[in-house]
Amino acid sequence: MMERAEDLGLSLSLSSSLAAPRTHHVSAMLLRSPEKRFLEMPLLPAKRSEVTAEEGLLRGGSDEEDGSCGIDGSRKKLRLSKDQSAVLEDSFREHPTLNPRQKAALAQQLGLRPRQVEVWFQNRRARTKLKQTEVDCEFLKRCCETLTEENRRLQKEVQELRALKLVSPHLYMHMSPPTTLTMCPSCERVSSSGANSTGAAASSDRRAGGAIISTAAAAAEGAAICHRPIAVRPQQS
DNA sequence: AGTTTTTCTGTCGTTACCTCA
DNA sequence: GGTGAGGTAACGACAGAAAAA
Numbered sequence: 001m002m003e004r005a006e007d008l009g010l011s012l013s014l015s016s017s018l019a020a021p022r023t024h025h026v027s028a029m030l031l032r033s034p035e036k037r038f039l040e041m042p043l044l045p046a047k048r049s050e051v052t053a054e055e056g057l058l059r060g061g062s063d064e065e066d067g068s069c070g071i072d073g074s075r076k077k078l079r080l081s082k083d084q085s086a087v088l089e090d091s092f093r094e095h096p097t098l099n100p101r102q103k104a105a106l107a108q109q110l111g112l113r114p115r116q117v118e119v120w121f122q123n124r125r126a127r128t129k130l131k132q133t134e135v136d137c138e139f140l141k142r143c144c145e146t147l148t149e150e151n152r153r154l155q156k157e158v159q160e161l162r163a164l165k166l167v168s169p170h171l172y173m174h175m176s177p178p179t180t181l182t183m184c185p186s187c188e189r190v191s192s193s194g195a196n197s198t199g200a201a202a203s204s205d206r207r208a209g210g211a212i213i214s215t216a217a218a219a220a221e222g223a224a225i226c227h228r229p230i231a232v233r234p235q236q237s
Numbered sequence: 238a239g240t241t242t243t244t245c246t247g248t249c250g251t252t253a254c255c256t257c258a
Numbered sequence: 259g260g261t262g263a264g265g266t267a268a269c270g271a272c273a274g275a276a277a278a279a
Contacts (some may be wrong), residue, residue: 078267079255095246118246119268126248127266 080120084110088117128136
């Protein structure tokens, strides 16, 4: 609450009551988004860069303070310096989420507004998640290929055994037929090693811990166990 | 102690600016 | 110089948790 007040003076968009920010956001949105603006305020300029300085103030006010707003009210896009990015990256590696104190300290250290640091972390988390999703996707694709290949191999084996049965039944009789093609019981959570992991780590949205847990990593544990048939074992009768 | 309201902070989806090929 | 793609800062909407009333 108190730390939140630090932001207050710097960004109007973070004002405190629920109703106020909402209405403020709405007006900001109307000024910012061409489509919605068209729906409700068709006379306003169509592009953000065409928004006047007065409207720029309505939009948030804080831009004025850091000089990121042009004379015409258009907001110049801030490009973080390499040093700033490096510090933020380091900080992110240390803790992907910031408490208000850390945020303020970081902002001060970098000469940015706390809101900017906050946004940077939000975007950084989003990027990390996106990347992880891509990795997960790639991994699952490979799993699928492996399973397909395995399936193909086993089907072939079955065909061969059937052929053998037809050609030389007596020989076949000596080797007891495979009774079952059993999938790993870990699918049913019986495995000793990774039984719990698949479900438990299914979600990669972990707020409190801050750590992003890979779904693929979780799946990997499960998959490594369950996609492999335990045995096609002749059963002694 | 339980309920409602407020505040804060997270994700998600999107926009728009900027750079580069 | 114009253009499209990709990266990313910034934003609004919304949800959920915690604190306050």
